[in-house]
Amino acid sequence: xxxxxxxxxSKHFGQVRVIENVxxxxxxxxxxxxxxxxxxGKSTLLRMIAGLEDIDGGEIHIxxxxxDQLPPSDRQIAMVFQxxxxxxxxxxxxxxxxGLQNIRMPKDEIARRVAAAAKTLELEHLIDRKPGQLxxxxxxxVAIGRAIVRDPKAFLFDEPLSNLDAGLRVRxxxxxxxxxxxxxxxxxxxxxxxIEAMTLADRIVxxxxxxxxxxxxxxxxxxxxxxxxxxxxxxxxxMNFLPVQKISDRDGKVLVKLPDNSEIQTGxxxxxxxxxxxxxxxxxxxxxxVSATGAISGKADVVERLGERTLAYVRLADxxxxxxxxEGQSRLNVxxxxxxxIDGAAAHLFDAKDVAYSAA
Amino acid sequence: MSSVATTPAAGEIAGLSPRKRKVIxxxxxxxxxxxxxxxxxxxxxxxxxxxxxxxxxxVENDIVQPGIQLWPQRFTLDAYTHVLFNTxxxxxxxxxxxxxxxxxxxxxxxxxxxxxxxxxxNFPGRRILWWIILASFMIPIPALIVNHFVLISQFKLFxxxxxxxxxxxxxxxxxxxxxxxxFDSVPRELREAAKLDNANEFQMFFRLYLPMNWGITTAxxxxxxxxxxxxxxxxxxxxxxxxxxxxxxxxxQVTDAFGVKYARDLGSAILAGLPVAIVYLIFQRRVTEAIxxxxxIKG
Numbered sequence: 001x002x003x004x005x006x007x008x009x010s011k012h013f014g015q016v017r018v019i020e021n022v023x024x025x026x027x028x029x030x031x032x033x034x035x036x037x038x039x040x041g042k043s044t045l046l047r048m049i050a051g052l053e054d055i056d057g058g059e060i061h062i063x064x065x066x067x068d069q070l071p072p073s074d075r076q077i078a079m080v081f082q083x084x085x086x087x088x089x090x091x092x093x094x095x096x097x098x099g100l101q102n103i104r105m106p107k108d109e110i111a112r113r114v115a116a117a118a119k120t121l122e123l124e125h126l127i128d129r130k131p132g133q134l135x136x137x138x139x140x141x142v143a144i145g146r147a148i149v150r151d152p153k154a155f156l157f158d159e160p161l162s163n164l165d166a167g168l169r170v171r172x173x174x175x176x177x178x179x180x181x182x183x184x185x186x187x188x189x190x191x192x193x194x195i196e197a198m199t200l201a202d203r204i205v206x207x208x209x210x211x212x213x214x215x216x217x218x219x220x221x222x223x224x225x226x227x228x229x230x231x232x233x234x235x236x237x238x239m240n241f242l243p244v245q246k247i248s249d250r251d252g253k254v255l256v257k258l259p260d261n262s263e264i265q266t267g268x269x270x271x272x273x274x275x276x277x278x279x280x281x282x283x284x285x286x287x288x289x290v291s292a293t294g295a296i297s298g299k300a301d302v303v304e305r306l307g308e309r310t311l312a313y314v315r316l317a318d319x320x321x322x323x324x325x326x327e328g329q330s331r332l333n334v335x336x337x338x339x340x341x342i343d344g345a346a347a348h349l350f351d352a353k354d355v356a357y358s359a360a
Numbered sequence: 361m362s363s364v365a366t367t368p369a370a371g372e373i374a375g376l377s378p379r380k381r382k383v384i385x386x387x388x389x390x391x392x393x394x395x396x397x398x399x400x401x402x403x404x405x406x407x408x409x410x411x412x413x414x415x416x417x418x419v420e421n422d423i424v425q426p427g428i429q430l431w432p433q434r435f436t437l438d439a440y441t442h443v444l445f446n447t448x449x450x451x452x453x454x455x456x457x458x459x460x461x462x463x464x465x466x467x468x469x470x471x472x473x474x475x476x477x478x479x480x481x482n483f484p485g486r487r488i489l490w491w492i493i494l495a496s497f498m499i500p501i502p503a504l505i506v507n508h509f510v511l512i513s514q515f516k517l518f519x520x521x522x523x524x525x526x527x528x529x530x531x532x533x534x535x536x537x538x539x540x541x542x543f544d545s546v547p548r549e550l551r552e553a554a555k556l557d558n559a560n561e562f563q564m565f566f567r568l569y570l571p572m573n574w575g576i577t578t579a580x581x582x583x584x585x586x587x588x589x590x591x592x593x594x595x596x597x598x599x600x601x602x603x604x605x606x607x608x609x610x611x612x613q614v615t616d617a618f619g620v621k622y623a624r625d626l627g628s629a630i631l632a633g634l635p636v637a638i639v640y641l642i643f644q645r646r647v648t649e650a651i652x653x654x655x656x657i658k659g
Contacts (some may be wrong), residue, residue, distance in 0.1 A: 052552050075559040089571045098567070099557030146557075313594035 001185050002063030002076075002153040003028040004049060009058035009068075011041075011048060018044050020057070020210050025225050026188060031180045034190045035197040036207035037233070037290075043158055044189045045207070050079050050156050062153055078100070078147035079156040083163060086131040086146075092118070093127045095196045096146050110149075115147040122183075137168045144179070154186040161196060176200055194234050198222070206230045211300035228354035237311060240322045242281045242287065247273065247349075254349065256281050259318035262296045267345040267359030279357075280350045283322075285311065287346040290326040298322065303332050314338055383576070416440065416627040423622050439627035443614060448602060449631060452610035457635075459524045459595070459606060460588035466525065467532040467584045468577060475539025476565050479552065490540075497533040502593065512598055519601040527594055531587070535580050542573045582643050589636050607632045 004026040011019040020043050026032045034042035047053040049060060051072035060068040067075045086095050093114055100110045118124045121141040131139055140160060147155055157176075161169045177200055180187055181312040191197055197204050198218045206213045206221060206229075214226035225231035231239045249270035256264045258281065273279065290312055298314040301321065310330035314322050324340050326332055350355045415423055416439045418432040443449055478485070478490050508527040517523030546569060552562050570577065595606040600611060611628040 048554075050556065052555070072552075072555045077556070079548045079553070079556055081553060083547070083549060085547065085553040087550065087553075087568060089574070098554075098559070102558040102560075102563055140579070146553075150557075 001028050003030075004154060004186060005050070005059075005061040006045075007059040009045070009048060009060060010056050010065075011053060012056055017211055019048070022212055023058075024205060024212065024215060026186060028186055029184045031187045031189065031200060031202045033126070033201035033204045034195040034207060035192070035194060035204050035233075036213075037192055039209045041210045042190050042192075042205075042207045046079075046156050046158055046188060049075075049188065050077060051075050065311055068247075076153040077156055077341065078150045078154075079158065080140075080143045080147055080154040080160045080327050082159040084143040084160075086139055086142055088131050091128050091130055092123060092134075092142050092145070095131070095142055096149050099146065099150055113151075114145075117148045118149065121145050137172060138160070138165050140164065140172060148183075151359040152185070154188065157187065157189040159190055159192070161191070161193070173199060191317070194236065198234070200338060202339070206233065208233070224358045225348065225356050226355055228280070228282070228350040231348060231350070231356055235284055237285050237323050239282050239284050241350075242283075242316075242320055242322065243318075244279050244281050244349075247279060248275050256344075256347070256349070258296070258316075259320070260296065261314055264295075264342050264344040264347065266347040266349065268347070268349055268357050269360065272357055273349065274351050276352065278352045282348040282350055282356070283342055283346065285323040286325050287343040288322055288324040289341045289343075290324050290332060291341035292339060294341035296322075296340045296342065298338060298340065300332055300334055300336045300338055303330075305330070312338060314340060381407055412626045412630060416623050416630060419622060420621055420623050439621075439623035440631070442624055443631055445626045447614055447628070448605075448610060449607065449628065451603060452605050452607040452632075453635070455521070455524075455604060455610075456589055456607040459528075460585050460591075462521070462525045463528045463531075463588035464581050464585040466529045467535055467588075468581050470529060471532045471535035471580070472539045472577065473565070473569060474536045476543055476569055476581050478536070479540045479543035480564075480569070481561070493533050493536050496530075497537065501531060505593065505597065508594065509597060517598075519604045521604070523598045524595050524604075524606065527598075528588055532584070533586065538576060538580065539573070542576050543569055546572060561645060578643070582639065586636050586640065590633075 006022055006024050009019060009022045022045060025242070034045060036042045044053060048055050048068075049062075051067070051070065051074075055068050055281045058068070059066055062075055062077065090098065096114045096117060097110050100113065114127075117122075118127055121144060123138070123141055123145055126134060126138060126142075131142065134142065140163075143160070160176075161172055164172055170187070173196055176189070180200075189196070189200060191310065198221075201218055203215060203217055204221050205215050214221055214230045216224075216226075221230060221234050225234065228241070232241070241259055244256050245261070246257050247270075248255045248257070250265060252270055254266045254268045254270045254273060256266060256279075258264065264281070296316065298316040300312045301315050302313040304311040304313075306328075308328045310326040310328060310332060312324045312326055312330075312332055314324050316322060322340065324338070332338065345359055347359070392596060405500070407466065414430070414432060417435050417437070418429070419434045419436050422429065422433055474493070478486060478493070504527070512518060512523045512527065515523075517526070550572075551564065554568055558566070589610060591606070592608045596609045596612075599605050602610070605613070611625075611632050614624055614628045
């Protein structure tokens with residue numbers, strides 16, 4: 001178990017910069033998730049930590065050792081690949097033993113470790129099968145087993161759930177959480193799926209366009225996004241963004257006037273906002289309720305019944321669309337006129353540079 | 361076209377049982393034509409073989425009679441017993457086996473290592489080396505014979521197994537090309553996983569890349585073995601001592617020593633080709649399976 005420190009790490013492929021001056025510390029035993037859309041550089045960052053990509057600037061430390069000039073095998077980390085990368089001609093046992101044989105570990109110790117990992121991952125009955133004879137979920141477990149037997153200082157997972165079907169993905173996600181609780185080893189997990197990130201992570205690194213947008217606990221990221229990108233990327237359905245006609249100061253907090261002239265009192269301190277008043281209003285769908293007494297009115301364009309709640313896509317007078325929530329047994333129909341009640345205390349504002357402001 | 365063929369047939373088969381009618385209806389005219397052409401082609405191709413085998417079973421006197429005898433009037437195994445017991449064919453077999461097996465092991469080992477290096481390693485001159493190998497593919501082997509002759513003469517390796525084997529090791533650019541392409545298609549993640557698993561290049565080659573492409577190795581080994589066994593020109597030039605001859609060269613001695621006796625000539629030729637035919641018949645299915653297995657790994 002060790003902490004991982006990145007100091008001003010950069011990487012470019014030819015003229016294209018893929019990672020720019022990234023710094024972060026992943027604490028010992030922490031489950032860190034790199035979250036971001038395709039091409040944001042999260043997998044490259046993971047591969048740089050693993051040693052599969054060279055870095056062009058900065059330093060990487062694992063524990064008390066600087067490792068950025070060391071080959072992958074000397075970094076004492078284990079990695080699980082997106083497509084598992086199991087050796088197709090070797091049995092499950094051989095797949096797990098291969099790395100240990102290469103460092104000339106005694107045979108009885110290899111056998112002991114493989115047996116222990118197989119037991120932990122419930123692979124004992126599959127131990128002599130080849131990867132081609134296993135299901136996706138079983139292959140996934142073998143790949144994890146291959147990582148566990150090495151007893152690494154940190155585990156790196158590169159989108160390990162993306163090849164599984166929806167049901168298995170949820171089950172395996174829970175297994176990952178249990179595995180981390182049991183092993184208490186430093187883990188880095190790369191995903192583009194915000195639900196995986198929210199459910200698994202101790203902390204999340206949200207990345208976009210080669211840079212870190214925000215590092216924080218799942219609830220910090222959700223409740224206090226640092227930028228408009230983070231606010232839009234995390235949460236499903238996505239946050240509503242509305243143009244703002246005018247802002248004013250009421251009792252030190254920002255009062256927002258929307259294009260339809262409705263006013264919303266936020267919990268955001270007016271003094272923190274930039275002076276130009278050029279802001280966008282953001283509110284998550286669960287903070288916009290369909291209510292007979294609501295201040296804003298519009299027409300329901302689409303109604304999605306999800307069982308425990310109903311989502312209504314409401315078109316406002318200025319033609320912008322807001323996603324609002326109603327109860328599961330809602331009688332709302334498409335075309336109905338609805339009134340919306342917005343919880344201003346949960347609102348966010350974003351300035352012209354997309355920096356976010358949330359209630360303290 | 362098919363309607364023209366089936367309409368009169370339907371009229372003719374009116375009195376037949378429904379099952380027979382179905383069978384006849386199912387006959388595809390194009391299929392029939394294709395089958396006839398294929399069978400004729402097969403007969404055309406196989407007839408010389410048949411003729412050779414039948415001739416070896418005839419009495420020499422009957423062979424030289426005018427006219428065509430498709431079946432021996434008098435059967436005899438004299439040609440075979442003579443070749444087996446009065447020539448050095450046993451020694452020639454051993455020479456062929458040793459040289460062909462050595463060439464096979466050498467070509468497969470060198471080509472697979474070269475293919476691996478070009479496919480997976482980064483070293484200065486890699487691209488130039490690849491071009492040279494591709495270019496050498498364009499040079500016909502007989503064009504190198506004089507070079508080989510001079511070299512082997514300078515090394516004083518005439519009339520030795522090594523002298524027969526060494527020049528044949530460069531006959532493998534196509535094997536290098538095939539290996540490179542197969543190694544190229546091994547997913548990058550497997551190599552990365554092996555790197556994390558502390559594997560050095562030799563472990564990667566011998567424990568991952570070679571076993572994962574075992575199918576293509578088997579196929580290439582069989583093809584190389586058959587090629588080396590059937591090699592005539594170089595073994596003929598590099599060996600003059602009857603004791604060191606390969607079977608392909610040795611059988612020419614049967615003619616020289618005993619005059620033209622067709623049954624013996626053909627008998628020795630058939631005995632020379634027999635092991636290769638057997639090897640191919642035994643491994644034919646394995647070659648097909650092996651190639652399919654390799655394709656499966658890449659799927």
